[in-house]
Amino acid sequence: MSKEKIQLCEEFASIMPPEYQELVESATYGKQDRGWKDIGSSKELIEQHSLCAGCPESIAFRYILASLPNPEDTVFVGSTGCTSLVFPHVAVQNIHSLFGNQNAIASGLKRTLKARFPDVEKDVVVLAGDGATVDIGLDMTMQSWFRQEKFTTICFDNELYANTGGQESGLMQKGFVAKMAPKGKSFDKVRLAEIAREAGCAYVAMLTVSKPNRVEEAIKNAVYVAREIGPTFVQLYTPCILEIGKQSMEGLDEMKDSETIGGRFVQKEFITEEAQKLIDSIKVETKARKKSAKDAAKAAKSG
Amino acid sequence: MNKPVGTQKRIIASKHVKLGQKNAKGQTYTDINDIFYNTEQKPVFFTGSEVIKEAIRRASVGTSVAYPITPQSEAAALIGELYAEGYLDEYFRGESEFAVMGQCAGAAFGGHRVFTTTAGPGTLRAMENFPMWAGSRLPIQVCVTCRGINSPLSIQPDTLEIHYLLETGMLVWHAETAQDLFDYILKGFIVAEQPDVHVPIAVCCDGFFVTHTKDTVELPSEDLCLTPYDPYKSPVTVMDMESAPIRMMRDPFVMKSNYISYATHASWQQEVQSAVERSRKHTIPMLDGLIDEINTDREVLVVASGTAVSQSREAIRLLEQEGIKVGLVKIKTIRPFPKEEIRQATKNAKHIFVPEFNIAGWLAREVKAILPDNERVYAGPHVAGGMTMPSEVIAEEIKVHLGIKPSPNRRRP
Numbered sequence A: 001m002s003k004e005k006i007q008l009c010e011e012f013a014s015i016m017p018p019e020y021q022e023l024v025e026s027a028t029y030g031k032q033d034r035g036w037k038d039i040g041s042s043k044e045l046i047e048q049h050s051l052c053a054g055c056p057e058s059i060a061f062r063y064i065l066a067s068l069p070n071p072e073d074t075v076f077v078g079s080t081g082c083t084s085l086v087f088p089h090v091a092v093q094n095i096h097s098l099f100g101n102q103n104a105i106a107s108g109l110k111r112t113l114k115a116r117f118p119d120v121e122k123d124v125v126v127l128a129g130d131g132a133t134v135d136i137g138l139d140m141t142m143q144s145w146f147r148q149e150k151f152t153t154i155c156f157d158n159e160l161y162a163n164t165g166g167q168e169s170g171l172m173q174k175g176f177v178a179k180m181a182p183k184g185k186s187f188d189k190v191r192l193a194e195i196a197r198e199a200g201c202a203y204v205a206m207l208t209v210s211k212p213n214r215v216e217e218a219i220k221n222a223v224y225v226a227r228e229i230g231p232t233f234v235q236l237y238t239p240c241i242l243e244i245g246k247q248s249m250e251g252l253d254e255m256k257d258s259e260t261i262g263g264r265f266v267q268k269e270f271i272t273e274e275a276q277k278l279i280d281s282i283k284v285e286t287k288a289r290k291k292s293a294k295d296a297a298k299a300a301k302s303g
Numbered sequence B: 001m002n003k004p005v006g007t008q009k010r011i012i013a014s015k016h017v018k019l020g021q022k023n024a025k026g027q028t029y030t031d032i033n034d035i036f037y038n039t040e041q042k043p044v045f046f047t048g049s050e051v052i053k054e055a056i057r058r059a060s061v062g063t064s065v066a067y068p069i070t071p072q073s074e075a076a077a078l079i080g081e082l083y084a085e086g087y088l089d090e091y092f093r094g095e096s097e098f099a100v101m102g103q104c105a106g107a108a109f110g111g112h113r114v115f116t117t118t119a120g121p122g123t124l125r126a127m128e129n130f131p132m133w134a135g136s137r138l139p140i141q142v143c144v145t146c147r148g149i150n151s152p153l154s155i156q157p158d159t160l161e162i163h164y165l166l167e168t169g170m171l172v173w174h175a176e177t178a179q180d181l182f183d184y185i186l187k188g189f190i191v192a193e194q195p196d197v198h199v200p201i202a203v204c205c206d207g208f209f210v211t212h213t214k215d216t217v218e219l220p221s222e223d224l225c226l227t228p229y230d231p232y233k234s235p236v237t238v239m240d241m242e243s244a245p246i247r248m249m250r251d252p253f254v255m256k257s258n259y260i261s262y263a264t265h266a267s268w269q270q271e272v273q274s275a276v277e278r279s280r281k282h283t284i285p286m287l288d289g290l291i292d293e294i295n296t297d298r299e300v301l302v303v304a305s306g307t308a309v310s311q312s313r314e315a316i317r318l319l320e321q322e323g324i325k326v327g328l329v330k331i332k333t334i335r336p337f338p339k340e341e342i343r344q345a346t347k348n349a350k351h352i353f354v355p356e357f358n359i360a361g362w363l364a365r366e367v368k369a370i371l372p373d374n375e376r377v378y379a380g381p382h383v384a385g386g387m388t389m390p391s392e393v394i395a396e397e398i399k400v401h402l403g404i405k406p407s408p409n410r411r412r413p
Ligand SMILES: Cc1ncc(C[n+]2csc(CCOP(=O)(O)OP(=O)(O)O)c2C)c(N)n1
Pocket: A080, A081, A082, A083, A099, A128, A129, A130, A131, A132, A133, A156, A158, A160, A161, A162, A163, A164, A169
């Protein structure tokens, strides 16, 4: 639980790039209550991104990386798509192998890490686009849930295939005119959150990334529940502003519109009883820990 | 059975901290040289599938992922029994060969020694994974028990699928017998995992002929096993967050159309090819050469791999009875392809026959591509679709081609 693994050898410290130096100095690896509020005051685990300016995927990445409970023992599994342009800049180990096989990779990886490190909690987190999660990879996505593989699946739902130029995807809205859907998409947006619940996910959340505290909570819940209970799924609306014809500053409004009453992304959660108990107990623990830390700080001040 | 390999040839050092220690099953981690050459080998009469199980029992495998397809289903299920007995850390049935190869990749990225089996349509279903394994430098072993891939559906022996594996960046070895299969599986792990190799390996055998027939195989004691895979000798980072997570690149190469990007991809492809070539130096002592030669001073030679070798041995015996002298080259590794060895072995030959169990004649093409005066190479006989290739057929075709016997297909005037 520390920055031990990234420490610099003194002799070579001066030649290491500044972004690495900053990671050593002020990244939040090992900080127990790390969260989105660290953004701005500590080194983030994402260096840059090569997404379109204003792409909500970039802010989603920042919130997720700030919220992971244990980045020093987390491995990401990605897939081909806009997200794969970001992973090379991320200071958490990550695997890109093929398009759509992310949950198969994560299944093998999680089991191996469990076998190799029986006493360390190694979190595996899948992060892939909607095309990868639902269309080409749905079989492997669902099978990993059926098998109760203990890792978290995050889907960046931008309702189309962004990286290949805006083609129809299963999570696209019905009627939307896109490449390869020249007359408009003919069937409904796939109800992935419900599918996840039925397929055996112990914790499911669907939301936009307009509110960082909500993203933080969903990610933490998903990772904790995956550790103890079973598969978890988080679907995040990260609109592809490029392909839906929005300006770089319009992403936030688009997300806010979609989450108002009657919208496609009104926040929803499906939580099993067992998972809810775990989440509640963690909340109680965290609260107590924060309170005692506060009290200790107060006592130190007055004493 | 294979030619015995001299013990004087010390193979590569598979020294590992665990050498000599016992695992949870009470097996002693033993150097591969000692397993094969310095301990007693006892004969057993087993099917090829059982031999695969016995190899894996001694292989210190971390993860195996299974999926049913004839003719490998039995072997894959037997490995499940080993898992149930505690010989492997992880084993499960995947949902398709494409997924299985991904699950294998995940396990290998995480630092396990990984073994799986597939065949025919399964090999082709999985295909996208193989170059990915190689490019990611994952030393996974897949045992390919070849069968037909054509439509209408066939489950019969046919080696066409090996053709598709040749440019994947994997090592491709082709076992002739169950003994080869046992040896290649264990030795294959050690070669593929060398830090200067570290690419996947396909150990191929001819389905049914090897998997479903019984043969006498000499096995080392089951109290011995390979030293475990050491993921920290990998030339690329193990994905376990035990080392610093570095920022890999400023501009992901995938999206850049510039020279640096092209050069990166090209040089990585070259590096994977070179890694396959570098395996030669470890494989030569391990398999006693990439080819076996018998009487290669003769003017007529058969060059073959897999069970076509066994059939040719018998054909050569039949021809010998008629006073026709034929030599033999057995090719053990298809990748790396033993170019120089084959050139040398065939330098005096006037006629080179390449019998094969597939319609394409891919081995004949490979041989033709590397030989001077390649009109000497006769691509045949071929059988396909599960047909057997009786030794008489090979002998016959050799005689016809040499003009010793008239062609049965020749039209009468
Ligand atoms: C086997 C295979 N098929 C198709 C592609 C092409 N491809 C690359 S990215 C992509 C779309 C990705 O869409 P999504 O998963 O929604 O991610 P996004 O780019 O929208 O974030 C496609 C079709 C591929 N790389 N591999």
